[in-house]
Amino acid sequence: MGSSLLQAAREPRGPSHRWKVLGVGFAANASFSAAFSGIPTTAVFIRSGYHVGNHELGMLLGMLGLGIAVSELPWGLLTDRWGDRRVLLLGLGLTAAALAAMAAFVSPGAAHAPGVVALAVGLLLVGVLGGSVNGSSGRAVMAWFREGERGLAMSIRQTAVPAGGGLGAMALPALAAWHGFTMVYSVLAGLCALTAAFAWLWLHEPEPPAAERAAGAATADALLAGEPASSPLLDIAIWRMALGMGVLCVPQLSVITFATVFLHDFSHAGVLITSVTMAAVQTGAAVMRVWSGHWTDRRGNRRAYMRACSLIIALAFAPLALLVAGVPAPHPLMAVAFAAMIVLGGVCASAWHGVAYTELATLAGTHRAGTALAIGNTCVFMTMFLTPLAIPLVLSVGSWPAVWAMGSLCALIALPVFPRAVIARCVVRAGA
Numbered sequence: 001m002g003s004s005l006l007q008a009a010r011e012p013r014g015p016s017h018r019w020k021v022l023g024v025g026f027a028a029n030a031s032f033s034a035a036f037s038g039i040p041t042t043a044v045f046i047r048s049g050y051h052v053g054n055h056e057l058g059m060l061l062g063m064l065g066l067g068i069a070v071s072e073l074p075w076g077l078l079t080d081r082w083g084d085r086r087v088l089l090l091g092l093g094l095t096a097a098a099l100a101a102m103a104a105f106v107s108p109g110a111a112h113a114p115g116v117v118a119l120a121v122g123l124l125l126v127g128v129l130g131g132s133v134n135g136s137s138g139r140a141v142m143a144w145f146r147e148g149e150r151g152l153a154m155s156i157r158q159t160a161v162p163a164g165g166g167l168g169a170m171a172l173p174a175l176a177a178w179h180g181f182t183m184v185y186s187v188l189a190g191l192c193a194l195t196a197a198f199a200w201l202w203l204h205e206p207e208p209p210a211a212e213r214a215a216g217a218a219t220a221d222a223l224l225a226g227e228p229a230s231s232p233l234l235d236i237a238i239w240r241m242a243l244g245m246g247v248l249c250v251p252q253l254s255v256i257t258f259a260t261v262f263l264h265d266f267s268h269a270g271v272l273i274t275s276v277t278m279a280a281v282q283t284g285a286a287v288m289r290v291w292s293g294h295w296t297d298r299r300g301n302r303r304a305y306m307r308a309c310s311l312i313i314a315l316a317f318a319p320l321a322l323l324v325a326g327v328p329a330p331h332p333l334m335a336v337a338f339a340a341m342i343v344l345g346g347v348c349a350s351a352w353h354g355v356a357y358t359e360l361a362t363l364a365g366t367h368r369a370g371t372a373l374a375i376g377n378t379c380v381f382m383t384m385f386l387t388p389l390a391i392p393l394v395l396s397v398g399s400w401p402a403v404w405a406m407g408s409l410c411a412l413i414a415l416p417v418f419p420r421a422v423i424a425r426c427v428v429r430a431g432a
Contacts, residue, residue, distance in 0.1 A: 018144035018153075020202040025137035025157045027198060028088060030164030031191040032095065032130045036064045036384075037161070038168015039123070040257065042184065045176040046119075049108040056116055058388050061257070063120050065384030067127020072381065076135040076374020080367065084140040085203045087370075091132025092196035098125050099189035107182040130192075131381070134357075135373040142361045142369045143206055148297055150362070155293025155354025159286040162350065165256075166282040232364045232372040237419045239375065241306075241363065244417035245356050246379030248310060251317055251407030252349035253387040255281060258403065259342050266324065266400050269335035277339040284343060285350030293354045302359040303421045309352040310415040316345040317408035325401035345407070 039046075040061045047057050079087045102122045106114045137157060145153040168188075175183045232238045260278060263269035269277075296302045320341045327334060357373060364372035394402050 017202070017204075018206075021140050021144045021204075022153055022156060024088075024195070024199050024203045025141050026160040026163075027195045028092060028133045028137045029157060029160035030167070031092075031188075031195045032133045033161045033164030034168035034172075034191060035095075035099065035126060035130065035188045036068065037165030037256070038172040038188070039064065039184075041169040042172050042176040042181075045173065045181075049113065049176070049181060050116065050119055051113050052116055054392070058392055060116070060120055060123060062385045062388050063123035064127040065381045065388075067124040067129075068131040068381035069127075069378050069385055071128040071131035072135065072374040072377040073371070074374075075132040076370040076372070076377075079132075079136045079139055079370030079374075083205065084136040084143070084370070085199070085205070087132050088136040088140070088199050088203060089196055091129055091136065092192050092199060095126060095129040095132075096189045096192035096196065098122070098129055099185045099192065102126070103182045103185035103189065107180060107185065109180070127381075131377070134377050135370040138357060138361060138373045139366070139369040140203055142366045147362070151293040151297035151302065151355060151358045152290070153293070154358040154361070155289045158293075158354035158357060159289045161353065162282040162285040162289075166279065166286075169278065169282070232368050232375060235363065235372075238360060238363050238372050240417055240419045241356065241360050242372075242376040242379045244306065244310075244414045245353075245360075245376050246383045247410050247417060248313065248349070248352070248414040249380050249383040250387055250410035251313055251345065253384055254391060254403060254407045255342060255346035255349060257388045258391050259346065262400055262403075263335065263339060263342070267335040267338045269339060273335055273339050277342055280343045281346035281350070284347035288347055288351035289354045292351050293358065296355050296358075301421065302355050302362075303419055305355055306352055306359070306418045307415055307420075309348070310411050310418065313345070313348050314408045314411035314415075316341075316348045317404050317411065320345060321401045321404035321408060324404060325399075345404075349407070349411075 043057055043061065046052065046060065047054075050060075052060065075087060075091065106118050106122045108114060138154065141153050141157055142150060171187070172184050175187060259281070260274050263274050263277060292305065296305050320338075323341070324338070357376060360372045360376045361369040390406075391403055394406060
């Protein structure tokens with residue numbers, strides 16, 4: 001078995017190898033997404049197993065996002081310096097080790113419940129180490145795929161986030177209920193370790209001809225966009241894209257973190273409606289990410305697409321806020337209508353990720369993509385940390401209509417933040 005793996009690792013890597021690289025990127029994002037999106041679905045069991053209240057629970061669930069947010073930029077800089085293979089292997093291996101340590105030392109038992117501080121530190125550490133996944137896997141995909149197919153490839157990779165989150169949502173609550181958190185953390189550690197094995201086997205730098213084409217494509221992209229050959233940290237267009245992504249994540253994370261609470265508490269929906277609703281959101285998000293990546297590849301309109309998404313999301317959440325405000329005591333049958341609107345808003349709010357990350361990497365160029373993707377993820381996961389903390393505050397001083405109105409408002413704020421298309425500049429240069 002070991003010799004066959006070594007032989008497979010040494011096989012010549014032609015253009016078709018890029019699909020294996022994409023598979024590794026998909027698996028890496030899915031395995032980590034199963035952790036950072038799946039663990040929050042065990043919130044009820046965290047509350048009872050670790051004996052915490054709602055405010056402590058909100059803080060604990062935000063630790064994963066905080067860990068990712070503070071570590072993304074260092075991991076991105078390290079990826080551009082060391083290469084995607086080393087960083088992804090290191091990050092996945094350390095994440096698996098951290099989850100295994102949580103299974104051994106931070107899992108509640110029949111006679112003992114670890115303290116809140118221990119759990120918070122463990123979740124923060126998992127977020128810090130897992131923050132290596134996005135930038136390194138994205139840089140690898142950008143290196144192996146050409147312009148004109150990168151949007152589709154990056155969108156497929158980003159589809160791993162709802163796919164992994166859906167897998168975690170289906171499996172982790174049952175594991176927590178029947179086998180405890182030792183099994184929850186052990187399964188997640190196993191997924192990361194298995195992905196690391198495939199990364200070691202398949203994730204390599206492109207052969208020189210492909211590397212030259214990728215570098216040439218990146219240079220052409222930068223020249224076309226009029227971007228200077230400087231650090232992404234100094235690039236205003238990259239920061240505008242990243243900040244817009246962070247703001248546009250508020251409506252998406254409102255659905256992911258509190259839609260089940262809204263459906264249960266406000267519209268009195270049962271477990272079946274709630275489960276089907278969240279599954280539909282994740283499935284629709286996966287389909288739309290792939291479609292949007294392919295569609296923008298064919299039309300070359302990624303920036304215009306992002307601005308259009310901002311407007312569509314705002315228009316999707318505004319009617320939900322108005323309907324909730326007009327129904328102070330909803331009939332149980334209204335649960336279906338609310339669920340349908342949650343699905344619509346959630347899918348729209350999740351469809352743009354692959355396109356946004358592709359544009360970020362394209363603006364920076366392949367060899368600086370790790371840093372650019374890290375900037376984007378820093379903004380995205382800082383929102384992931386802040387949104388679960390903000391929504392309870394909004395509920396305490398307002399109501400559910402204010403929560404959904406906040407999502408609509410944030411989408412409108414993101415609209416002018418995203419950089420405009422560069423069609424005018426291209427025309428002028430062509431004329432010159």
